[in-house]
Amino acid sequence: MGGNDKLVTLGGLADPLFFSAPIDTGEVQFEMLRRYLNSMLRIRLAERRLAEARRDGLVGGPVHLGVGQEAIAVGVSAALRNSDRVFGGHRSHSHVLALGSNVHGLFAEVLGKETGLSRGMGGSMHLWDQPRGFYGSVPIVAGTVPLAVGAGIAAKLQNSGDVAVAYFGDGAVEEGVVHESLNLARVSRAPVLFVVENNLFASHMHISLRQPSDSTARFALANNIPHHVVDGNDVVAVAAAAQALVSGARRGEGPGFLEAVTFRWYGHVDWREDIDVGVHRSLEELNDWRRRDPVRRLEEGMVAAGCWSADQTVELTEQINSEISVAWEQALADPYPDPEAILDRVYAAAGG
Amino acid sequence: MEGRTTHTYGTAILSAFEYLLENYPRVFVIGQGLWSPWYVGSSMTDLDKKFGVERIIDTPVSESACTGAAVGAALAGMMPIVVHPRMDFMLYATDAVVNQAAKWSHMVGGQAHPGVTIRAIINRGGEQGAQHSQALHSWFAHVPGLRVVMPATVADARDLLVASVLCKDPVMYIDDRWLYDQTDDLPPIVESDLRLEGPKCLAEGTQLSIVAAGHATRLALDARDELARQGYSAEVIDVRVLNPFDPERIVQSVLKTGRLLVVDGGWRNSGFSAEILASVVERVSPNAMKIPARRITLPDAPAPTSRVLEKAYYPTSDTVARSALDMLSRS
Numbered sequence: 001m002g003g004n005d006k007l008v009t010l011g012g013l014a015d016p017l018f019f020s021a022p023i024d025t026g027e028v029q030f031e032m033l034r035r036y037l038n039s040m041l042r043i044r045l046a047e048r049r050l051a052e053a054r055r056d057g058l059v060g061g062p063v064h065l066g067v068g069q070e071a072i073a074v075g076v077s078a079a080l081r082n083s084d085r086v087f088g089g090h091r092s093h094s095h096v097l098a099l100g101s102n103v104h105g106l107f108a109e110v111l112g113k114e115t116g117l118s119r120g121m122g123g124s125m126h127l128w129d130q131p132r133g134f135y136g137s138v139p140i141v142a143g144t145v146p147l148a149v150g151a152g153i154a155a156k157l158q159n160s161g162d163v164a165v166a167y168f169g170d171g172a173v174e175e176g177v178v179h180e181s182l183n184l185a186r187v188s189r190a191p192v193l194f195v196v197e198n199n200l201f202a203s204h205m206h207i208s209l210r211q212p213s214d215s216t217a218r219f220a221l222a223n224n225i226p227h228h229v230v231d232g233n234d235v236v237a238v239a240a241a242a243q244a245l246v247s248g249a250r251r252g253e254g255p256g257f258l259e260a261v262t263f264r265w266y267g268h269v270d271w272r273e274d275i276d277v278g279v280h281r282s283l284e285e286l287n288d289w290r291r292r293d294p295v296r297r298l299e300e301g302m303v304a305a306g307c308w309s310a311d312q313t314v315e316l317t318e319q320i321n322s323e324i325s326v327a328w329e330q331a332l333a334d335p336y337p338d339p340e341a342i343l344d345r346v347y348a349a350a351g352g
Numbered sequence: 353m354e355g356r357t358t359h360t361y362g363t364a365i366l367s368a369f370e371y372l373l374e375n376y377p378r379v380f381v382i383g384q385g386l387w388s389p390w391y392v393g394s395s396m397t398d399l400d401k402k403f404g405v406e407r408i409i410d411t412p413v414s415e416s417a418c419t420g421a422a423v424g425a426a427l428a429g430m431m432p433i434v435v436h437p438r439m440d441f442m443l444y445a446t447d448a449v450v451n452q453a454a455k456w457s458h459m460v461g462g463q464a465h466p467g468v469t470i471r472a473i474i475n476r477g478g479e480q481g482a483q484h485s486q487a488l489h490s491w492f493a494h495v496p497g498l499r500v501v502m503p504a505t506v507a508d509a510r511d512l513l514v515a516s517v518l519c520k521d522p523v524m525y526i527d528d529r530w531l532y533d534q535t536d537d538l539p540p541i542v543e544s545d546l547r548l549e550g551p552k553c554l555a556e557g558t559q560l561s562i563v564a565a566g567h568a569t570r571l572a573l574d575a576r577d578e579l580a581r582q583g584y585s586a587e588v589i590d591v592r593v594l595n596p597f598d599p600e601r602i603v604q605s606v607l608k609t610g611r612l613l614v615v616d617g618g619w620r621n622s623g624f625s626a627e628i629l630a631s632v633v634e635r636v637s638p639n640a641m642k643i644p645a646r647r648i649t650l651p652d653a654p655a656p657t658s659r660v661l662e663k664a665y666y667p668t669s670d671t672v673a674r675s676a677l678d679m680l681s682r683s
Contacts, residue, residue, distance in 0.1 A: 085428050119461025128460035135427055135461055140451050146420025147452060153421055154428035157380060157406065164424070177447070180417030187412060337461075345462035346497050347547075347596070348520035 008218040013231055013261040014200060016288035022300035025233045030307040032078070034053050034233045037302065037313075038087075039077075040070040040295050042320050043094045046103045049324055050093070050110060050124075051271035059110055063124045064091040064139075068265035071294035072197050073098035075238025076165065076258070079193075079246040080133060085151035085164040087144035088137030090125050092262075099132045103324055107331035120337040121345060122182055141263075142175035145194070149181045152190035152255070163191040163249045171202025173216045178318075182223040182255070191249035193242065194220070194257045197232060203268040206280035220257035232260030233294035236301075263289035356539055361503075362394035362532040364510035364562035369396060369433075371541050372517050373403045376431055379517060382409040382418055382635040383435030383471075391437035392473065393532045405673065419445035423453045423522070426466040431517055439472040439526070440483045453522035454497035462532070467520045469513075474566070474617070475529040476655060477662060485655035487617045490624040492524050493594035499523040499546060504569035505554070508592060515546040528567040528617075550593050551601040557587035560676055561605040563628050564615040565591035572615050574669030575676055584680050594624055599631035606632050610677055612645035615672055620649040643683035648675055 012018035047067050053059045066073075073094035080086065080099070087093040093106060101117060109116025112122045117152045125139040135151060138144055148166035155162040172178055173196065185192045188265055196216045200207050207214045220227035226248060228241035238260055245256025265286065267274025275283045302308035359367060372379045381399065387410040394679040400408040411418045415436065420433035436442035443447075447469060455464045472492075476485035488660040493500045499521050509527060516523035523546065554569065555576055561571040569590045576586045587605050591597075606612045612632055616625035625647040632645065648667050656665055 069377075084496075085424075087424070116461075118459060119463065121360075121461040122459045126459040128463060130464055136456065136464070138452065140447060141421075143447055143452055143626045145423075146417040146448060147424030147427065149417060150421030150424025150426075151428040152424075152433070153382075153409075154425040157430065164428075175552045177416045177420065180412070180414035181420070183412055184414055184421060188409070201368070341461075345458045347499075348457060348465040348467075349462065 007213045008215040009213050010215045010261055011227070013229065014214050015294050016263065016285065019231045019233065020291040021082065021297070022304050023236055023297045025236055025301045025305045028236055033083070033298070033302050036074050037298055038316065039074045040235065040298065041316060042103065043070045043073070043097045044295060045320050045324055046106065047093055049328055051266065055271040058077055060112065061123045062269045063110060064269050065266040066091045066094045066264060068289065068293070069197055069199060069262045070094055071235035071238055072195065072232045072260045074264060075235045076193070076195055076242040077214065078239040079242040080165065082131065082133050083160065083162045084133045085135050085148065085155065085162060086133050086150040087135050087151070087165065088127065088167045089141065089169065089172065090139035092127055092137035092167065093124070095137065096129055098129045098136045099134050101129045102327070104330055105129070107327050108269065108334050111331050112336060113331060113334040114337045115331070115334040121341065142172040142178050145172065145178050145181045148279035149185045149190055149192055152185060152192035153188055155191050156189070158331055158344060161250050163193055163246055165193045165195060167195045167197060169202065170196060170198040170200065170207050170216055173219060174202070174210060179219065182219055182225060185255040186223045186225055189252065189254035192255040193245055193249060194255060196259045198259055199262045199264045201264070201278065201281065204274065204277050204279055204281070209279060210290055215259065217257060217259040223266065225255050225257045227257035227259065229259045229261070232262035232298065233292045235294060235298055263292070265290065334343065356537040358535060358537050359506050359510070360394060360532060361506045364506045364538060365395035365513060365527060366397060368510040368513035369399055370402070371514060373399070373407065376670065378429065378431045379433065380409065380430060381433045381435060382411060382422055383437070383474045384411055384413060385437055386410040386435065392435070394530060395532070405479065411437040415441055416448060420452065422468045422637050423448050423466045424462045425458070426468040427464055428594040431467060433469045433471055433517060435471045437473055438475045439488055440486050442472050449492070449524070450499065451466070454495045457521070458497060465520045466522050468522050469516045470522065470524045472524055472526050473529060474526060477530065477559040477666070479657050479659055479662065481657040482654035489526050489594055490622065492545060493597070493624055497522070498595060500526065501592060502526045502566035502594060503568050503592070504531070504590045506534050506667045507538055510538060510541065512549065512592065514541060515544045515549060518543060519546040526566060530567045537661060550598040551589050551591050553587060553601065554590050555588045557585040557609065559584055559609055560586040560611040560613060560680060561589060561602070561609045562586055562613045562615060562672065562676065563589045563591065563602050565594060565624065566617055568615040568617045571667065571669045571672050575672035579672040579676055582677065586676060591628070593632060597627065597631070599628070599635070602628065602634060603635045606636050607640060610640055610642040613676055613679060614645065614647040615667065616647065616649045618650060619652050620647070621652055623649055625649050634642065643679050644677060646679060648672055
C-alpha cells in the first residue's frame with residue numbers, strides 16, 4: 001500500500017502559472033461584483049498606504065499586510081451577517097475591512113489612537129469591531145481558532161442561526177490547538193467556518209519545508225468536516241464556497257472548512273518583499289503570482305462580462321484613494337489614549 | 353438555624369452550579385468528565401441529568417480547545433464555566449487563559465470582556481506524583497486581567513463560585529480536594545460582587561497574624577486552635593482573592609499583632625507568599641514588627657510520590673503551629 005496515495009495536494013492551485021485568466025463571473029449580479037471590486041480595492045489601497053507609512057516611519061509597530069489576498073476576506077464576508085462572529089489573526093486588516101469597518105478606524109488603531117477600532121490599545125494585530133461581527137484578532141498563531149469554536153457553540157446554545165468564522169493560515173495548522181478545535185467543532189456540531197488562507201508561507205518558510213502535503217484540507221477530511229479547496233484569488237469562487245459551507249452551518253449541519261490558496265505580495269511583516277529572507281521565495285515566483293492578481297482578474301472578468309470598463313476602475317481607484325487620504329490625515333491628527341487607559345481597561349468597569 | 357442547609361465544601365460547589373444553571377440561562381459548563389463526574393468528588397453530581405447534556409458538555413481530551421472555546425463563548429454572550437479536574441492538565445490551556453482571556457479587555461480597549469470562569473482543581477497527595485499535585489495559583493495571580501480566587505471555607509466554595517460566574521471578567525476559581533469533606537450550615541445564597549471581595553479575617557487574635565489562602569487557611573485555623581490551647585491568641589486572615597490583590601486587611605492585622613506568618617500551599621521562590629510579605633514590608637515600618645516575618649511553603653521541589661516523602665513534603669497544621677510558637681516564644 002502506498003502511504004501517499006490518498007494525500008490531498010493542491011496541484012495547479014499552488015502553481016502561479018495556472019489560474020491567471022480573468023475570473024468567470026458566471027451568474028453573479030453586477031451590483032455584487034461592483035461591491036466585491038470596491039471592497040477589494042479599498043483593502044488593497046488602505047494596505048498600500050500602511051506599507052508606505054510604515055516604510056516612512058509613521059507607523060511605530062509591525063504591520064502584516066495581505067496585499068494579494070483580498071479576495072478571500074471579501075468572498076467570505078459576502079456570506080456573513082453582522083450577528084456572525086468572526087475571529088482573525090496577525091494579518092487581519094482585510095478581514096475587518098471586508099465586514100464594512102471604516103478605514104479611518106483601522107488607520108487610527110494602527111497608529112495607536114483613541115479613535116481606533118480597539119481604542120488605540122491593540123494596534124494592527126488586535127483589531128475589534130464586534131458591532132460588524134468582528135470579535136477580534138490576535139497574533140498568537142491559531143490563538144483565536146478555539147475561540148471561534150466557542151462562539152459557534154454559543155450560537156448553537158442561543159439558537160441564533162449565526163455562525164462563527166476562524167481565519168487562520170497554513171502555518172497555524174501546525175499548531176496542535178487547531179486539530180483539537182476541528183475535532184471539538186465536529187463532535188459538537190458547532191456552526192463554524194474554518195477559513196485557511198493558504199499563502200504557502202509561514203513567515204519565511206515554504207509549506208513544502210513544513211508539511212508533507214501543501215493542502216491543509218486533509219485535516220478537514222480527517223475530521224469528517226465538509227470542505228472546499230478553491231483558488232483564493234478568485235472572489236467569485238471563494239464566495240460560492242463560503243456560501244455553501246455557511247448555509248450548511250446555519251442549517252445545523254456543523255462546521256465547514258474552506259481552504260483558499262493565495263500568495264502574499266509583501267513579506268511576512270511590513271513593506272518589504274522579503275525575497276532575500278524567504279526560503280523558496282524568489283522574485284520570479286512573486287512576479288508569477290502577481291499575474292494571478294485577484295483585483296485585476298475580477299476587473300477583467302467584469303469587463304469581459306460587459307458590465308465594467310477600465311476607465312471605471314481608474315475612477316473608482318481615485319475615489320477610494322481620496323477617501324483613504326482623508327481617513328489617514330484624520331487618524332494622524334486624532335488623540336492618543338490617556339495614560340489612565342493602561343489601568344482602566346484591564347477589567348470591566350461595570351459589574352453584574 | 354432556620355433556612356440553613358448543611359453542606360460539605362463539595363456539595364457547596366454543587367449548590368452553586370445548580371443555582372447558576374437554574375437562574376442564568378446563559379450559564380453552561382464544559383470540561384472533561386462531566387457526564388461521569390467521578391473526578392470531582394461530590395461537586396458536580398448529576399448536573400448533566402438535571403440540566404441536560406447541551407448545557408453540561410463533556411468534551412474530548414482537549415484542554416486547550418475547550419478552554420479557548422469557553423473564552424469565545426463568553427465573548428459571544430454566554431457565561432461559561434470550564435472545568436479542569438486537575439490543575440496540572442490545564443497547563444495545555446495556558447494560551448487561552450493568559451494570552452487570550454486575561455488580555456482581551458485591554459487589547460480591545462475595554463469594549464469586550466470574556467466573562468469566563470475557569471475552575472481549576474488542586475488534587476494531590478495519595479502517591480499521585482509530580483504531575484497530579486500542583487498548586488499553581490501564584491503563576492496565574494501574576495497575570496493582570498485574570499481574577500484569581502481560592503475559597504478556603506464551605507461558604508466561599510459556594511459563594512465565590514457564584515460571584516466568579518456573575519463577574520464580567522475572566523476568573524480562575526481554584527478549589528482544593530483536600531477541603532471537600534469540611535462541613536458547615538449555610539444560609540441561602542446571596543449574590544455578591546466579586547470586585548468587592550477580598551481578604552477576610554476568619555478568626556480574630558492579638559499576638560500573631562497568620563495569612564493564608566485555600567487549603568493553607570485550613571492549616572492556619574487548626575494551628576490557631578492549638579495555639580489557643582497553649583494560651584496564645586492568633587488572628588487568621590484568609591486571602592480569598594489573589595488577583596487583583598488588596599493587602600489592606602492584612603496590613604491592619606499586622607499593625608495590631610506585630611507578627612506575621614504566611615502559609616502558602618505553593619512553592620517558595622516567586623510564590624504568592626512573597627507577594628504577601630512584600631505588600632506588608634512596603635506598608636508596615638520595621639519598628640512595628642516584633643520579630644521578622646516568616647513563611648511556610650512547599651519545598652522548592654516537585655511533589656514526590658511515595659507516602660513517606662509526601663509526608664515530609666507537605667506542611668501540616670502542626671508545622672504551622674510549631675513555627676508560630678517559635679515566633680511567639682522569641683519575641
